[in-house]
Amino acid sequence: MAARPASRPKPKPQRTWVRWTLTWATRFVLGFVVLSVLWVLVLRFVPPPITVTMLGDVPTGHGVTKTWRSLSTIDPDMPRAVIAGEDSRFCAHNGFDYVAIANAARRNATGGRIRGGSTISQQTAKNVFLWQGGGYFRKGLEAWFTMLIEAMWGKRRIMEVYLNVAETGIGTYGVEAGARRYFKHGADRLSSREAAQIAAVLPLPKKRAGIAPTGFTGRYARTIDRRIGVVRRERLDGCLS
Known part of the structure; x- marks a missing residue:
């Protein structure tokens, strides 16, 4: 009589759970990488239709002007x-x-007003693909999307998108909408002073006035206006040519 083949030992439940978790985690990461790369590639050629920040303005009743x-x-x-x-x-x-x-x-270690070191590229990644606010998770995603747009868009496209999605006032997005809101003409006719006033609003667009700014915003706008000449003379905007 033939001997019965030895039965395979059943896998331990813990090992099965770990294997299942690793498999789905790997699939999730690979899926996220592929989808995010495709997302960035599409927006290399297509204007972003809407952002999470813009959607946040809809329930407030301010709407979105862009x-x-x-x-x-x-x-x-x-x-x-x-x-x-x-x-x-x-x-x-x-x-x-x-x-x-x-x-x-x-500077932050000495106390006082907290300052960030975010670049225009990082702000563009946050504004287009993510949400406002801090947290290590969001910062990690911001770093990932920053690397992608630097590699796939280039500086000129990054600047173009930033100037079109940055919040320039309550419910107002992009420098074109900002110029029309504050100065009643398009962004193609901005003076250096007007451009400086819009730039001075960007760090706190819901709290700062773009027209006739006073206090810190007014001083900051005057400083930016002077620095525009430095950027022009030293060709600090050379990558946009």
């Missing part, structure tokens, strides 16, 4: 103004300005 304008039709002093006010090394870094991050960390 008009897309290509970078070539925006007055050159506008990108110079945001470089002067937000990210003077925009054309030199790879999406992360480690010098600015280190300087911000030193």
